[in-house]
Amino acid sequence: MLNPSIHPDVSVEPEIGWMARVREGDMEAFRLLVEMHQARVIGTISKMLGSEAEAEDLAQQVFIRVWKSAPRYRPTAKFTTWLFRITRNLVFNELRRKRHFADQSDELAEPIERAEREPDRVLLEGELQRAIQEAINQLPESQRMAIILRRYEEMPYEEIAKVMGTSVAAVKSILFRARAELRERLEKYLT
Incomplete structure (x- = not known):
């Protein structure tokens, strides 16, 4: 059972509970997070980069970062806020990298x-x-x-x-x- 003082919004926001399980290495909880948010993450990245293929690749990196960051995750804000901050940072890094190579289409x-x-x-x-x-x-x-x-x-x-x-x-x-x-x-x- 999750401690309500640590996870106050588990009933409202199931992602908080799933992240607690991901922190313990629960692949099923991670799969649920990915399934729930993958389309929105890919859509956002695609609109920023203009490429569905690149968006799918970068979305994988976003979720890898979620997995690796799970031990440090603290539910001080909505899960989606945290997720889209990771997305934003990786998108901006990719855009900077592209500018260096100046080979955008x-x-x-x-x-x-x-x-x-x-x-x-x-x-x-x-x-x-x-x-x-x-x-x-x-x-x-x-x-x-x-x-x-x-x-x-x-x-x-x-x-x-x-x-x-x-x-x-x-x-x-x-x-x-x-x-x-x-x-x-x-x-x-x-x-």
Whole structure:
């Protein structure tokens, strides 16, 4: 039985209990954590890096880091906050590494569902999706991370602040600047 003073939110947040079990080397608890969060981690990384394959590789590194860090994990914040902080750090490290090699490709095209749509509309939607992804990819790293966490992960400002290691006011400012930049870059699509 878990000590409620050490793990106060186990009933609300099962990840805390699972992390206690992972700390003891429980592979089943680790598998549950991975299954529960893998898609969100891959999605976030993919939006930051623009590559599903790279996202899957980096997500593996995130979960390896979770496993290795389990003995030091303390449930002072939501598990997802801790998980996305690890994700953010590894993504930023990867982006820095890529900059050193300067061999990035802009493979931004996302598949579009084409079921029973007019060809012109499909083309316009595809162009808009590519333009949005390209505009997000061109944002500075902190703005890109804040937009992805807010828009795609639907995190509240407080949790984004914890993930990014900054204040709520700073997150709001970062998001304001990011949205202004996106509006400017996508102006021709907004009229």
